[in-house]
Amino acid sequence: MELLQEIAATFAAIKANTPLVHHLTNYVTANDSANITLACGASPVMAADPGEATDMVAKAGALVLNIGTLNAAAVDTMIATGRRAxxxxxxxxxxxxGAGATPARTDxxxxxxRETSPAVIRGNAAEIKTVAGLSAAIRGVDSAADEPGGEAVAAGLARRLGCVVALTxxxxxxxxxxxxCRIANGHPWLARVTGTGCMATSLIGCCLGAGASPYAAAVTGLVVMGVAGELAHRSLGPEDGIGTFRVKLFDAVFNLTPELLVSHAKISETRED
Amino acid sequence: MELLQEIAATFAAIKANTPLVHHLTNYVTANDSANITLACGASPVMAADPGEATDMVAKAGALVLNIGTLNAAAVDTMIATGRRAxxxxxxxxxxxxGAGATPARTDxxxxxxRETSPAVIRGNAAEIKTVAGLSAAIRGVDSAADEPGGEAVAAGLARRLGCVVALTxxxxxxxxxxxxCRIANGHPWLARVTGTGCMATSLIGCCLGAGASPYAAAVTGLVVMGVAGELAHRSLGPEDGIGTFRVKLFDAVFNLTPELLVSHAKISETRED
Amino acid sequence: MELLQEIAATFAAIKANTPLVHHLTNYVTANDSANITLACGASPVMAADPGEATDMVAKAGALVLNIGTLNAAAVDTMIATGRRAxxxxxxxxxxxxGAGATPARTDxxxxxxRETSPAVIRGNAAEIKTVAGLSAAIRGVDSAADEPGGEAVAAGLARRLGCVVALTxxxxxxxxxxxxCRIANGHPWLARVTGTGCMATSLIGCCLGAGASPYAAAVTGLVVMGVAGELAHRSLGPEDGIGTFRVKLFDAVFNLTPELLVSHAKISETRED
Incomplete structure (x- = not known):
C-alpha cells in the first residue's frame, strides 16, 4: 500500500474501531492527552496505579508510556505494565x-x-539522542532547537532497537x-503550547491501537498533529494567540477526515533497497 | 415545591451561598472540576493529602469523591474524609x-x-451496574453505550443504599x-470531551453544598450540565469542534440563570404513591 | 531606572532570554502554569520527584514553589530543592x-x-496574613474578599523576612x-477562573528567571496578569463567559509587548526616604 493511502486507512481505522488507549503519563498534560485521544475518535484511559495498571492494559489497544513527571515507583509500574503489554x-x-535533562530521566x-519493547519511541532531537546514548543539548523538557544529524541518529536507533523512532x-x-519518512507539516506555535509533544505521542498511540504498523502509526500520528497545527493557525484572527490556537488544535483534529489529511500531508520517503 | 421550582431555587442558592466544595479527585480532570465549580458560582478546593483532607472537609459544604485516578492510599484518605464528612x-x-473496568476500581x-454514606452516587450505566453488584460491559472509563435496564438498576440501588443514584x-x-426523574437534556459531544462526567459530579456537589436535598441536587446538577451542552453546541460555528465546544460549556454554565435553566429543562418524573 | 521602564525591560528580557522556570506545583493548575510560562516567552519544567528536582533546578533561572496540592513528601522535596536553589x-x-485553611498548609x-530563602512570596490577603503569623479569614484556596490592612501586613512581612511580598x-x-507598589490592573473575572493566582506566581517566576530584581519581577508579573485580564475581558462577546475569558488570557499574555504593558499599567509607588 502506498504510504499516503496507509495514512488515510490508519486514520479511518481509529474512527471505525475506537481503540482504548491506556496512558501512564504525567499530570501536567494528561487532560490534553485525553482530549486529543477523544478528538481523533479513540478512547483514553489513565490508570497508573500499580494495583490496576496491568489489569487495564489487558483491555487496551495500545499503551502510552510518558515520563513527563516521573518518579521511581511510576517507572516500575510503567515497566510492569509494559511487560504485560x-x-x-x-x-x-x-x-x-526530558531524557537528558536529569540523570533520573535518562535512567x-x-x-x-531495555525492559520493555516499545513499538515506537517519540521524542525531540535531544531526547532521541539521549536514548541513543549520545550527548545532547537539553535544558528542560523543550528542545532548544533542531539538533544536527537527527535523521542518522533516528535511523541508527531504530535499527539497533528494532523499533520505529519518531523524532519531532x-x-x-x-x-x-x-x-x-520526513514530514514537513506543522507550525512553530506548536512549540509554544505545552503538551503538543505528548499529544503527538497519544495520537500515535491511537493509530497503534487501531491496528496500524508502528511505522504507519508514527507517520500518521505526526501528520495528524502537523496538519492540525496548520489548520488551527490558519483559522485564527489577528487578536488570537496560543490560547485560541490550543483550542483550535482540538477542533482541527476532531474535524479532520482521511481525505483532508492526505491532501495536506507533506511527506517524503527514502527506502533502502 | 414543584421539581422545576426546586431546580431554579437550587441553582440560585449556589450563587447566593458560594458553597465550598471539597474534591478528592483525579489529576486528569481536576482543573475542569475546579473551573465548572467556579462557573456555577461555588468555590472549589482540592486538598487530598491525608494530613489535611479531614481538616478541610470541616469547612466544606459538600465533599466530592472521584476515583478517576485512584491508588490504595487515596482510597483510604477518601474513606477517612468521608467518615469525617x-x-x-x-x-x-x-x-x-471506571468501576467494573478493573478489580481495583470495583473494590x-x-x-x-460501604464505609461512608454517600448522599448521591453518579456514574454511567456500567459504573452504576457494577456498584449495584451486577456485571456490566465496560472497557475503560467511557461507557460504550447505554446499558439496558438502567432505570430499574438505579432505583434498586437507591432503595438498597438509601441514597440517590444518578445514572448518566x-x-x-x-x-x-x-x-x-428522567432528564432528556444534553448533547452527544459531551461524551467526546474528557471530564464531563466528573464535571456533572462536581455540579451536583455544588448543589449539595448549597443545601439542596440529594434528589434535587442530582436533578439540578444534571440539568445544568445537559442544558449547558445544548447551549454550547448551539453557539458553535461550522469549523468548530470539541475544543471550542469544551470552552463554551464553561461559558454556558457561567451565563445560566435559574430562569434559563427551567425554560430548557426536559424532565419527566415518576412517583410511587 | 524608573519603575515603568523597569517593567518594560523585565518583560522584554523574558522574551530575549527564554529562562527555564522550574515548578514544584499542584496537579490542578500545572497545565495553566506551563502554558502561561510559554505564553510570556519563558520555558516551563515540572520535575517534582525527589530523585531529580535538585538536579533540574541547577539548569533553571528561577524556582516556583506552589503548595496547592501539597503532601508531606512534596514539602520535603520543595525544601531540598529550595536549598539547592x-x-x-x-x-x-x-x-x-491555602495557608491558613488547614494546619498542614500553614505549617x-x-x-x-524558614528553611529556604524565597525572593518573593505571592498570595492573597489571607495567605499572606497567615505567613505573617496573623489570623485570617480563609475557607479554601480562594480569598473571600480583600482583608483590611493588607499593605501594612505585606510591608511588615517583607521587612521581617528581607524579601518581596506580593499580595494580590x-x-x-x-x-x-x-x-x-500598588497595582490597580485586573478584572473581577480573574477570581472566577482557577489557577490565575498560580499563573501570576509563574509569571513572577519568569521575570525572576529573566534576571529582574525580586521587586521588579513581582510588579511586572502582576501587571502582566492584570493587564491580560483587562484585555481578555475587553475582547469578549456578549455570549462569552469564563471559558472564553480563560482562553483569551493566554492570548493576551502571548500578544503583550513591553509598550502595551507600560501603556496599560496602573501603578503607584510609595518610597520611604
Missing part, C-alpha cells in the same frame, strides 16, 4: 520526556527501553526498518 | 469512575459505598426514595 | 496556596519560609525594601 501483544509507544528512559522538530522524522 | 453532616457525592467503589447516559436518570 | 543563586518564588508554608486582591500590593 508485551505478553499480550499490546503495542507500546514511549515518550522519553528511566533507558530502563523502559521543524521537520519530523520517522525511521523504521529500511525506511525513513 | 458523615460526622459533620457534610453531604458526599461519589463518582465511581474501591465498593469500599467507599443518552437520557439521565435520577432515582431517589420513591421518585425517579 | 539558594546554594546556586537561583531565585525562589513561593505561593503559599508547610512556614517551613518553606482587588488592588495588588508589592512590598520590598522601603518601597511599596
Amino acid at each position: 508485551g505478553d499480550l501483544g499490546v503495542p507500546i509507544i514511549l515518550d522519553p520526556v 528511566a528512559a533507558g530502563r523502559i527501553v 522538530g521543524r521537520t519530523d522524522i520517522v525511521a523504521g526498518a529500511g525506511r525513513v | 458523615g460526622d459533620l453532616g457534610v453531604p458526599i457525592i461519589l463518582d465511581p469512575v 474501591a467503589a465498593g469500599r467507599i459505598v 447516559g443518552r437520557t439521565d436518570i435520577v432515582a431517589g426514595a420513591g421518585r425517579v | 539558594g546554594d546556586l543563586g537561583v531565585p525562589i518564588i513561593l505561593d503559599p496556596v 508547610a508554608a512556614g517551613r518553606i519560609v 486582591g482587588r488592588t495588588d500590593i508589592v512590598a520590598g525594601a522601603g518601597r511599596v
